[in-house]
Amino acid sequence: MEKKISRRSFLAGGMAAGMLGAASLAGCAPKMKGEADLAATGESSSRETTVIPSSENFEPDYWPEExxxxxxxxxxxxxxxxxxxxxxxxxxxxxxxxxxxxxxxxxxxxxxxxxxxxxxxxxxxxxxxxxxxxxxxxxxxxxxxxxxxxxxxxxxxxxxxxxxxxxxxxxxxxxxxxxxxxxxxxxxxxxxxxxxxxxxxxxxxxxxxxxxxxxxxxxxxxxxxxxxxxxxxxxxxxxxxxxxxxxxxxxxxxxxxxxxxxxxxxxxxxxxxxxxxxxxxxxxxxxKCLRPRDLMCAAWLNxxxxxxxxxxxxxxxxxxxxDEYPHCSCTDPSGTPNHTFFGAAMNSFLRVNAQGERFMNEGIPFDYRANSIGNQIGAHCWTLVDGDVLEHLPRINPTAPYTPEEQLETLEADCFKADTLEELAEMIEVDYETLQKSIDRYNALFDAGQDEDFGTPVVSMAPVRTPPFYAVNESIVHLATxxxxxxxxxxxxxxxxxxxxxxxxxxxxxxxxxxxxxxxxxxxxxxxxxxxxxxxxxxxxxxxxxxxxx
Structure with a gap:
């Protein structure tokens, strides 16, 4: 088993491209009430009073350049x-x-x-x-x-x-x-x-x-x-x-x-x-303006x-x-802990949370996928792929502008890799029995031709059976406010x-x-x-x- 060392793929740019005051001059007092006027009169201003709570007391450890x-x-x-x-x-x-x-x-x-x-x-x-x-x-x-x-x-x-x-x-x-x-x-x-x-x-x-x-x-x-x-x-x-x-x-x-x-x-x-x-x-x-979970970003790409x-x-x-707070922003999935992103994860691979449980329809649009990932414990998930990934990619993303080999390169740049699922579970600190159960259920739904649990189109599913097994620690990528x-x-x-x-x-x-x-x-x-x-x-x-x- 091995831990791949992070690097920024040459595909990075392409994969992500698809976010008080007084009057203006002395002697120019606007008749309309700005935020300074509100403060002076004791009226409340949403910019001054809004507090956005979070169940996990998030404190991002990575911010964009100021x-x-x-x-x-x-x-x-x-x-x-x-x-x-x-x-x-x-x-x-x-x-x-x-x-x-x-x-x-x-x-x-x-x-x-x-x-x-x-x-x-x-x-x-x-x-x-x-x-x-x-x-x-x-x-x-x-x-x-x-x-x-x-x-x-x-x-x-x-x-x-x-x-x-x-x-x-x-x-x-x-x-x-x-x-x-x-x-x-x-x-x-x-x-x-x-x-x-x-x-x-x-x-x-x-x-x-x-x-x-x-x-x-x-x-x-x-x-x-x-x-x-x-x-x-x-x-x-x-x-x-x-x-x-x-x-x-x-x-x-x-x-x-x-x-x-x-x-x-x-x-x-x-x-x-x-x-x-x-x-x-x-x-x-x-x-001040965004949800704490939306700030738990692995990469800021503007x-x-x-x-x-x-x-x-x-x-x-x-x-x-x-617009009233919290503001929304333009986000993608596919963020990595090394503050870049892996383009292959823009595909609809299997996702499990920190407890090893599947939690989403992986075929939903990127913003919904990012929101769902951000809503998990720790605002992240694990994206799982097996050794047949090069065979899965043409089926689940036939119009991709990059070859399967190029997409695999971006995935391998920042992932855990192991020969068995038990080894992989240990590496990512997820309960092995729960992880195995989630994968077995996912594979069975694929074989049955219908995802009864979350509704992912079968054509968009990629079963996890063949070693080596890959896991990427995925979180949110921020594009723009x-x-x-x-x-x-x-x-x-x-x-x-x-x-x-x-x-x-x-x-x-x-x-x-x-x-x-x-x-x-x-x-x-x-x-x-x-x-x-x-x-x-x-x-x-x-x-x-x-x-x-x-």
């Missing part, structure tokens, strides 16, 4: 320079670049403020319905069913259905706009998911996949398009720190900080768009280390409010005081809320980037006056 919070709570008065624009966009990821392109093509002068020295890019699949990629492949998605599924699974009907319907109804148009923009500069996109029914769950073929280019290859062309009109200025290493709010409550600009440490005021005649992403690299905010929730805090400071400032169906940031839009302020992408509550639904593919594209396109047109808000 970013630098750019948000400034106290009024900034030492302004070194003032610049004039029609619109200021805070953040240059996919959402920010899309809204800038939409604004620029419709005649607006735009400033993009980006915290880092380059644009932010994660992922490669963008959700759309009724676009020409789907049409060319003969895939038609029922919009009403899609919306109903998203409302029930993503938010338990706590989400803003108007926002979701706006996204769904405009996504095809927005995707075609994107494809016209990038043209032949990228590889031809395809659909990343087959639409299918597994265990009563519809896996929607909603994702247009740019897998050969990734967002890192798409965003530069979007930015080139935005700048081609001669009206878009991009300011790297210039983080937005504070919003400018007039006594009327209207947002009229942003104060940002240069690399020299000076504050520059960017006035925005027509509005400000927050597109600052999530808060994956702000540990204090993660502790590559933008400056996603610290600056847009969230700026919006709160001018009277906005967030997806909750944020509550918005209207047109992505206008809502006021905490009167639940009406704060004039001149919009939020798109992962800084925005109102779309997810219970979970981020992986079976509804690529909604995170999909909302960046669609609402960026729509908001740009609304601000430009090309169309009226719904």
């Amino acid at each position: 970013g630098t919070v750019a948000f400034v709570k106290d009024p900034i008065t030492d302004i070194a320079e003032v610049k004039e624009y029609d619109v200021v966009v805070c953040g240059c990821g996919f959402a920010g670049s899309c809204v800038a392109a939409s604004l620029a093509e419709n005649g607006k002068q735009v400033a993009i403020l980006e915290k880092r020295a380059t644009y932010g890019a994660n992922g490669y699949s963008v959700a759309a319905i009724g676009d020409r990629v789907h049409n060319a492949m003969g895939v038609e998605i029922d919009k009403d069913r899609f919306v109903s599924d998203m409302m029930s699974t993503a938010g338990g009907y706590r989400a803003n259905e108007g926002l979701i319907r706006n996204f769904v109804n405009r996504s095809g148009e927005a995707m075609d706009w994107l494809l016209d923009m990038v043209g032949d500069k990228i590889s031809e996109p395809t659909l990343g998911t087959r639409q299918m029914e597994i265990g009563g769950i519809t896996w929607w073929a909603s994702d247009v996949s740019f897998v050969n280019d990734q967002m890192a290859g798409v965003i530069p062309h979007v930015l080139d398009y935005a700048q081609s009109f001669g009206s878009t200025d991009l300011f790297y290493e210039t983080p937005a720190c504070q919003l400018i709010q007039e006594e009327t409550g209207e947002i009229t600009g942003v104060i940002a900080k240069t690399t020299e440490g000076q504050y520059v005021q960017f006035n925005a005649k027509d509005g400000v768009v927050l597109a600052t992403g999530g808060y994956e690299h702000n540990v204090e905010r993660l502790r 590559m933008n280390s400056e996603n610290t929730g600056d847009g969230h805090e700026m919006g709160l400071a001018v009277g906005g409010f967030e 997806v909750c944020g400032l509550q918005v209207t169906k047109n992505s206008e940031v809502l006021s905490l005081q009167n639940r009406r839009p704060i004039p001149g302020l919009y939020a798109i992408g992962n800084v925005s809320g109102s779309m997810f509550s219970t979970t981020y639904p992986h079976h509804i593919s690529a909604v995170s980037l999909g909302r960046c594209l669609t609402m960026g396109y729509v908001v740009g047109r609304i601000i430009s006056g090309v169309e009226q808000p719904l």
Whole structure:
């Protein structure tokens, strides 16, 4: 028997790709009640009073790299320079670049403020319905069913259905706009998911996949398009720190900080768009907003280390409010104790908990699988595979973009391996008799052609019989936070005081809320980037006056 030494497989990137304040300026006291006002009046604020309990008193021993919070709570008065624009966009990821392109093509002068020295890019699949990629492949998605599924699974009907319907109804148009923009500069996109029914769950073929280019290859062309009109200025290493709010409550600009440490005021005649992403690299905010179990992550995979929730805090400071706690986040299974992940475990192999008992339908979507694993004792499980894994893989995952040998390589990189199940049970400190009983039952269900215990489709099951036997200590992988400032169906940031839009302020992408509550639904593919594209396109047109808000 042996214990495999951990290493990061060359497949890692591909396997995972598929997350207070005062008034803005001295003399500018907003009429809307922000969180500082609530504290002053003795009223309770959910951000100050929420305590999220856990039955196991979890204390994660692994956190993501800490970013630098750019948000400034106290009024900034030492302004070194003032610049004039029609619109200021805070953040240059996919959402920010899309809204800038939409604004620029419709005649607006735009400033993009980006915290880092380059644009932010994660992922490669963008959700759309009724676009020409789907049409060319003969895939038609029922919009009403899609919306109903998203409302029930993503938010338990706590989400803003108007926002979701706006996204769904405009996504095809927005995707075609994107494809016209990038043209032949990228590889031809395809659909990343087959639409299918597994265990009563519809896996929607909603994702247009740019897998050969990734967002890192798409965003530069979007930015080139935005700048081609001669009206878009991009300011790297210039983080937005504070919003400018007039006594009327209207947002009229942003104060940002240069690399020299000076504050520059960017006035925005027509509005400000927050597109600052999530808060994956702000540990204090993660502790405050997420379930303790969801923080028991083996890996944090968002590559933008400056996603610290600056847009969230700026919006709160001018009277906005967030989705209620606990926030949900975008997670996957397959995390390892060595803070990476094993791609092969994205497959539906047998899982047992720390007591050696099977506990789940292994064929459910990735987010549900991650939630189920996180809900076990210790927020982890053991994934079991036998020596016939190379024969199982083509059957349980026939459309995988990697060979069975490549997938086995990622599994072997971080696993226990033994010639007998008794030896394996001893290595992973699980009761052997319970483990053997669980495996025998699982194998018998496979042989009978029906999983009566959990409903996993037999085609997705992999019996455990042939040595050597593998066990991987599996926990959660965190991709992105997806909750944020509550918005209207047109992505206008809502006021905490009167639940009406704060004039001149919009939020798109992962800084925005109102779309997810219970979970981020992986079976509804690529909604995170999909909302960046669609609402960026729509908001740009609304601000430009090309169309009226719904």
